[in-house]
Amino acid sequence: MMRNVDFPTFAGRWTPIAASTALVAGKTAAFTLDDVPVVAFRDAEGKAQALVDRCPHRSVKLSLGKVREGLLQCAFHGWTYDGTGACRAIPLNADAKTSAVRAQALGCEERGGLLWLYTGDAAAAPPLTVPEPIAEDGWYGGITTRDWGVHWSRAIQTMLDVAHIPFVHPQTIGVAFGRALGTNPNATLAHTLESHDDGGFRMEWRLETPGGAAARDAGWLAFHPPHAMSLGIPQKKPDARSLLLIWCVPLTATTSRMIVLSRRNFGRFSPIPLLYDKLTPMILAEDRRNMVTAWPSEVPPVGEEVSVPTDAPTIAFARYYARHFGNREAPSRADAAVG
Numbered sequence: 001m002m003r004n005v006d007f008p009t010f011a012g013r014w015t016p017i018a019a020s021t022a023l024v025a026g027k028t029a030a031f032t033l034d035d036v037p038v039v040a041f042r043d044a045e046g047k048a049q050a051l052v053d054r055c056p057h058r059s060v061k062l063s064l065g066k067v068r069e070g071l072l073q074c075a076f077h078g079w080t081y082d083g084t085g086a087c088r089a090i091p092l093n094a095d096a097k098t099s100a101v102r103a104q105a106l107g108c109e110e111r112g113g114l115l116w117l118y119t120g121d122a123a124a125a126p127p128l129t130v131p132e133p134i135a136e137d138g139w140y141g142g143i144t145t146r147d148w149g150v151h152w153s154r155a156i157q158t159m160l161d162v163a164h165i166p167f168v169h170p171q172t173i174g175v176a177f178g179r180a181l182g183t184n185p186n187a188t189l190a191h192t193l194e195s196h197d198d199g200g201f202r203m204e205w206r207l208e209t210p211g212g213a214a215a216r217d218a219g220w221l222a223f224h225p226p227h228a229m230s231l232g233i234p235q236k237k238p239d240a241r242s243l244l245l246i247w248c249v250p251l252t253a254t255t256s257r258m259i260v261l262s263r264r265n266f267g268r269f270s271p272i273p274l275l276y277d278k279l280t281p282m283i284l285a286e287d288r289r290n291m292v293t294a295w296p297s298e299v300p301p302v303g304e305e306v307s308v309p310t311d312a313p314t315i316a317f318a319r320y321y322a323r324h325f326g327n328r329e330a331p332s333r334a335d336a337a338v339g
Helices: 152-159 175-183 271-293 309-325
Strands: 014-019 028-034 036-042 046-050 066-068 071-073 085-091 105-111 114-121 143-148 188-195 201-208 213-226 228-232 242-250 256-264
Touching: 014 028, 014 143, 014 188, 014 242, 014 256, 028 114, 036 071, 036 114, 071 085, 152 228, 152 242, 152 256, 152 271, 152 309, 175 201, 188 309, 201 309, 213 309
Parallel strands: none
Antiparallel strands: 014 114, 028 036, 036 046, 046 105, 066 071, 105 114, 143 256, 188 201, 201 213, 213 228, 228 242, 242 256
């Protein structure tokens, strides 16, 4: 029996990997997740299934094979597997014990228009929990994915940075922020950060003038461990809610997939909100340059980069990353904070 593959840095976690539309009945879909090749397919009932993309026989990628009646047939020798990884057929070997052969199955679910994988054996996968705008009805929006040459830690840290919004996104989500800052050039970014037991946090922020009066722009963001965040988009109507949900998924040590869901509880068929959905790729593209040029690409230990008070969310993430992914804080330098 071939030993199971371990996910080297991101083991034991649920993550979206693609839009559900990437998984077409009767076809395989190949992905790489944390440097582990994965194949997904739909079984005879249409349910999404996922295996490590390696045949236990001679290690050929199963994604090269065919889906026949909901079973995955290896292209090399025709060995066939179901969604649990059980071998169902070994051609030309009538006496072969299929029960002794098993491909490595992964937890696999579809939720909110996304295909989710568990980075570990399917039998060990805990229940998948997702944010409210995915779990509940009455939310609308689109899905955008992009693959970039950046470590996932730097990608999510960049997304959690509030102070960059008026400078990187002046024509999109930073319009109001930039206008308020232009009117009040001496304004400060006031914030309150509430930490959670799992290492996540939520930060409310607002612009304040030197006299203490709040400027017009305000908002919130939240970090959802280990690699997701949400950003609130202010709306004029009190019951209207709009936000971006973002995952920075590790594909390899140097490549990440940005998965962005724009979600709102209004305007399912209204042209203006639909137009806003189409702006999401533009908003995402505006962040690319700063992500892919950061050096080092992986978030360094806290203290190795200069920080200021407006960096509260990015420092909080760096500390979380150090605790949970082995990136130790540099001693004796505190946070190298300025101000």
